[in-house]
């Protein structure tokens with residue numbers, strides 16, 4: 001019974017475990033109260049045994065309360081000593097709930113026959129040192145395990161920066177389960193004698209068991225087993241430090257160790273060394289070079305004969321009129337304000353000290369080869385990357401539904417832009433993502449036109465605003481099979497957290513790049529490629545087939561931009577650029593530096609930089625836990641909405657099946673995570689697109705309230721709930737690593753009260769009111785005008801080659817409007833009439849309705865009937881680049897002629 005309900009907790013064993021301990025305490029308490037009243041306890045004892053049994057398979061994976069205390073709990077339960085059991089369970093539970101076990105220890109006294117008062121209490125230490133757990137994988141007797149704990153504890157020193165306890169498991173499969181369940185684990189010591197098969201009954205935990213691991217381990221020598229286990233663990237939790245302890249030739253082992261191990265120790269010599277290495281390993285992730293330098297600088301007395309009067313609080317400590325500024329922010333933030341780049345600080349534009357160090361730490365944490373901090377958001381990060389990689393005339397493939405920073409970045413770089421269309425979700429007035437077939441077809445068309453050598457970059461947003469996630473590795477492999485030096489920019493503005501969860505990680509740009517580099521180097525891949533390459537394929541077949549890149553010519557060149565501030569901890573505008581580019585040194589370093597200089601302030605904000613450094617530390621040490629909790633919160637929210645009798649009458653969370661058409665889901669799973677963790681893993685490893693469950697599009701068409709009104713009038717004005725994106729019949733709720741169970745509960749409460757009002761109004765409505773409501777619902781639930789595809793650039797902005805392909809010169813199209821006489825305004829009706837009369841209309845600007853927030857028109861783009869129909873039916877209040885009073889800003893026919901003449905001049909040489 002228990003195991004059935006557990007699969008519904010979405011990997012949430014820590015909350016399941018916490019609930020078990022609380023339920024156990026309640027159950028024991030009921031018995032004790034009954035005993036005190038001399039009431040019968042029949043039927044009250046069973047729940048105690050049930051909770052104890054439920055805890056048995058999972059307690060081994062946590063250091064607290066640990067095997068000895070837990071054994072004592074079981075003994076007291078078995079001997080029906082309920083008062084003492086209550087005392088013990090309550091102490092353990094309190095320590096777990098308040099997390100006080102992190103700051104003290106609890107041990108059994110020797111005299112187990114003594115009175116209640118002699119049961120263990122948590123002994124608090126004064127120290128506030130961070131606490132973690134170390135997994136030891138070895139078959140040990142209980143006595144050996146006890147001695148090992150004591151031995152490792154004996155090395156503790158008062159000035160250690162951290163304190164840790166051990167979790168001991170005896171087998172490879174259990175070690176992997178521990179890694180998946182226990183987020184406190186920061187280091188793991190693998191000893192050679194661990195067993196390949198599980199030593200306990202893990203049936204209840206089958207969701208977390210790797211089905212092949214046991215068999216794989218069985219066929220190998222102890223050394224090989226250790227390597228296999230290390231590889232698996234590194235795949236799950238790459239941040240965890242792995243150590244090997246062996247009794248045989250350490251010197252020889254050290255030379256053969258996989259890079260996954262930090263160090264190898266001799267079992268008999270190594271325990272002090274091991275202790276120090278464990279602390280040093282965690283310290284390596286804990287250190288925040290730039291934050292530390294800034295803090296040290298802030299406390300030094302300085303005299304500033306330079307700019308920045310606010311520096312060190314100088315202009316505000318004696319203020320009469322802006323004291324509230326200091327009161328609100330506190331003095332420290334001003335003490336840390338400085339324009340100095342020396343004195344222990346560093347220059348962002350040419351970092352050689354703590355900033356460089358901090359960026360190197362970030363590269364390690366985010367799995368890149370280089371990482372660069374950006375203090376003006378991913379808007380700037382995207383422009384830096386575009387400018388670094390793209391020269392005038394280079395062709396760039398980009399999802400038209402991308403963030404505006406790409407449009408502007410490509411315009412500034414002078415790119416020839418080839419817009420790709422994502423699949424539309426007309427019913428919800430939003431877009432999905434760009435199918436791989438569309439991308440390959442575009443590349444093949446460019447190849448047929450003889451322009452492949454000019455194609456430089458593919459830019460895609462992963463995940464999309466609405467949570468659609470690409471198969472990043474597949475996209476890169478298939479594109480590189482057509483164009484082996486194509487560069488990729490993955491806009492991961494919303495995806496920085498993905499690195500820290502094993503299910504998400506393979507679909508991030510940096511991990512996919514590394515996996516691809518490793519894969520291309522293997523002999524197995526080469527053999528498979530050579531066989532695949534035997535077959536001649538037509539373009540049509542190349543679009544349909546799964547393509548394989550040539551291991552000899554392919555260069556893996558991948559960039560990711562991330563708004564750290566959107567999904568991890570950082571002050572607003574804190575972003576990072578991650579690079580995994582095999583040709584960075586030869587081809588991009590200089591250009592990247594120039595682009596970075598072009599877009600970066602010479603006075604970057606130190607607080608943002610320090611917060612990036614700290615956000616990185618947090619992600620490296622607790623990213624896994626935070627993301628897992630976020631996932632759980634999101635699933636709780638989804639379940640609470642979809643299972644609520646009243647809410648589900650009017651709204652539901654869009655499922656994967658509604659957001660991603662079946663043709664893109666090989667698994668055909670409509671609700672991957674809801675149908676079990678194994679299914680989620682399957683979908684995430686096979687499907688062209690998957691949904692990030694932490695982003696929840698709530699369909700509200702049946703409420704009769706449109707998305708924009710729901711957001712502002714209902715959620716914001718009445719209940720102070722902020723959301724960002726809406727469509728005509730959906731609102732998007734994004735959970736993040738700060739989303740708490742209470743905030744989920746508050747949102748549910750709010751939704752219930754909104755829906756209850758609607759329901760009451762409906763039941764009491766007059767005939768006329770009912771008609772109004774039904775019309776509103778019909779308007780929101782019937783398909784609106786379909787989302788228009790990209791209509792194309794006017795030929796004046798395309799190259800006049802014999803083989804026309806759709807890319808356009810956005811820079812020329814943009815700057816033509818700087819001469820106002822080139823532009824005129826057309827009202828919707830006038831534009832419709834002009835098109836109907838066979839005229840051509842060319843946009844002079846970006847027109848972006850919000851929602852959905854993508855440009856329906858870009859400079860140089862021709863108007864189409866579909867676009868005008870869409871705009872005519874649009875009921876969103878905000879349309880950037882369009883003023884309904886004066887109409888669309890478009891190019892005059894004369895201006896288009898000028899552009900045609902310019903084109904003729906520009907391409908005169910190439911036409912000859």
Ligand SMILES: Cc1ncc(COP(=O)(O)O)c(C=O)c1O
Pocket residue numbers: 376377378379380382402403405461465491493494563573575
């Ligand atoms: C896909 C995408 N890329 C880039 C950005 C810009 O990020 P930032 O706000 O960090 O400048 C956004 C902002 O919403 C975005 O949605």
